[in-house]
Amino acid sequence: MKHIEREDDFSSRRMHLRELSDDELHARFWDLVNQIVTPLIDEARSHTTPSIERSVLLRMGFSSLEAGDLVAAMHRRGLLNHGAGRQILELANKRRISIRDAGSALLEGRYWELLPL
């Protein structure tokens, strides 16, 4: 794709900014920035990724190898939208076993039929 080439038209393009005080210019700057960032942060609030889910499992006491395998397996089965950590916690509660035992069982191929919980 050929994208825009443009001469420096600063002197005409800036006309609407010319009369703003420095403080007003700064306020306009930050207002525009916030408009740009809002949809980005909204997406982050409502979405997850394999790396976020791995980082959750790290925090729940799994090693990076275990977290990587568990999240990859859940990703394949379309379970990450519920949260990898939540699935393991619910499984542990349901089977009355520890979090780590629940993760190990999944890594051994057990209990997948119970998910999603």
Next chain:
Amino acid sequence: MKLSPDSKLDIAELLRDLEHFRPKRKGWSWRRRIENQSIGPFIYRDSAQSLKHSVPLAAAHHFDHIDPQCDLVITTEIASGRFEDDLRRMRMAAWHGADHIMVIRTTGQSHIDGLIEGTPEGVGGIPISRKQIRATRKALDAIEDEVGRPINFHSYVSGLAGPDIAVLFAEEGVNGAHQDPQYNVLYRDVNMHRSFVDAAEAKRVLADAGILQLDGAHNANATAREAWKVTPELFVQHAINCAYSRAAGMPDDLIALSTVPPTAPPAPKLRLDLPYAVALREVFAGFRFRAQQNTRYMEANAREVNVTHVLDTLISKLARTDIQSTITPDEGRNIPWHYNNIAGVNTARQTLMGIDGLGELLRLRETGPLRDKARELKERAVLFLEEILDGGGYYAAVAAGQFVDQGFYPERRGDGIVRDPEGGDGADSVIPRAPDYGAPVCSHFGNNIYAQGDARACDAHGGCTLCDPDKIQYIDELDADDNVNRRLERPLDEHRRGLLRPEVEKHGDNVVSVTLFVPASPRVAEAAALQMAAHMGLKDPQVISRRMMHPAEGSVFEIKGILDIAIAIDELELPQRLEPLDDAEIESWVRPREIHVVAATVGEDEHSVGLHEILDIKHGGIERYGFHCHNLGTSVSIERLLDTAAQTDARAVLISTIITHADVHQKHMRQLHELALERGLRERLLLVAGGTQVTDSLARECGLDAGFGRGTSGRELASFIVGRLRQAV
């Protein structure tokens, strides 16, 4: 683990029981600023608490050996590929005033979708893993106790494993991190959605751990042909990361802009760079500033690099800066050598102490070109933001090549970086959260059924690793060959056998560099210089810096090569160094005996600083023990010295020869001995020479009793005189 200044860092001890190591503190530390601090003969306006152990600037011995510390944090970036060698470099840097150690990651870690474990060797940096971080933090904990100041440990939270790495850093006591989703998008072609969604989680983790965040905007300077023209865009890149970090829950004082003065001489640097620096600090008031030094226009000439970096540091001081980052003077030629990290740190601290209190001497003008240019840059940045929104937002703007265009915005050359919002590494890995989505852990960003009310999200299972570090799963090594234990076999063996090799980067690299001037045209001179280096025994000689002095008269070269040699410490003959006597012991012997000493700087030499230091009471010289010193001054003849010695019935004559040509200092030493013999004074007189080119053995060869080189103290000289006169009694 406790370090002793006289002992090398014990790597074996460091690696012991890492599984149970916990960092002693978390979060970022600033220096403790002390206004109007009295240090030695001076009062400093902008200094910080002094260190327990340090190596002062070289000239400090003229000023009571003071080592004032500036109030900015000083950064050094370290990247050899082997963390076990980097730790020694960190210790040296800390002694020279660095308190922010930035560890560069191995090439390509951004594209690894997960954490690296163990201690594999890296290329151009280290593979960041839990074991390497833990070992480094353990070393830095010991080093900060040794120097007496907190040391901030820093690395990178970017790429496909950002949230994983952020958690790792929070768990292991890393204090600072680069995190900027735009860096992934523009320079690593990581998918945009993935990059921003991951970034919110990573930022939240960093924020809760008190980790200071740096952005990645300075990279645009480093990649642009005309780096000063991307400045309008840099406002935008900084702002997107700042606003996004805030929205993810990061407080302003943990958000730092990574900024760099874009130009270097012969460009009119201050006129271009200062308005930009000032405008940036006005728009981003309330955030922190990390000032980097210029890398874009750095060539192999270290002297030229240093001057640019002094000017960069001046700009930091004229604007406002919290962290002064340093670039090694050899970055333009190779992966930095360790002593060049130290050189970079010294450039910053030397400059900052030299311009201490600049704010009370001058103020930037409030009208004129500085203000006009600053205003213009801000307006150009606002126009850039308007076009992003007009075009449909950030993703659309990147897709349209609006970023890293070489034009001075709103000029556009049409050569910006273009990325497909739906493409790149990790595309299609962003998943909408279901209404029942949950993550039962602390520091999690976004919708989460466990984040309700005041309870911790991890209470549902008794606490996460951020609350209970005993839950962290530690992996030691995964690769039986590529690990630190294997790499250490030879260094530890050579250490046990007391062998020493030259090094610039890693143990046993055997790299040395020599400087050669060859009086011929550049091509001829270079070929000759390489052959000369080969004759010196250097294997694989390579020119690392060349500078023409004149097209016909000659060029100077720095040449690196391999000197594959191990020296046995046991077989070295070390020059005897006199153990100085106690001050009280010297004084109690000297004072009652009325001992006269005659001294002068001899020959055609007007330098007398060294002698004053040795003699004068106010410099800690030998007068304070009760010696009667007769300093005859400079350019004194040997005859006159001996005349005075005879008149005062002196017991010692000291001559100082600081700068000599064609071995004149040796001639003077011989003359002193011979004339003293001739006049029958030799037996009664101790004859001593001092100066930068004098050694004890040289002085003795010339017939004198002793010679003292650079760095001799009055106490050492007095100890010698007392020792010899006591024997004579």
